[in-house]
Amino acid sequence: MKIRETKSLQDERLKEICITRNINFQSVKTLLESVRTKKLLKRNNYHQQKINDIIEKAIK
Numbered sequence: 001m002k003i004r005e006t007k008s009l010q011d012e013r014l015k016e017i018c019i020t021r022n023i024n025f026q027s028v029k030t031l032l033e034s035v036r037t038k039k040l041l042k043r044n045n046y047h048q049q050k051i052n053d054i055i056e057k058a059i060k
Contacts, residue, residue: 014028014029024058027054027057027058030050030054031050031051031054033050034050034051
């Protein structure tokens with residue numbers, strides 16, 4: 001139970017930071033997920049591709 005509570009508190013804190021700095025929360029969340037996946041799977045290209053996809057979406 002404490003893991004879920006901590007995760008929800010971290011998400012709320014991240015949302016607050018994103019709002020104060022005018023950053024898209026969903027993009028940050030996606031980047032964090034790609035880093036986690038990279039660490040778990042040791043796939044460097046996956047992380048770089050996610051970064052590129054988010055940057056391209058933001059530019060369009």
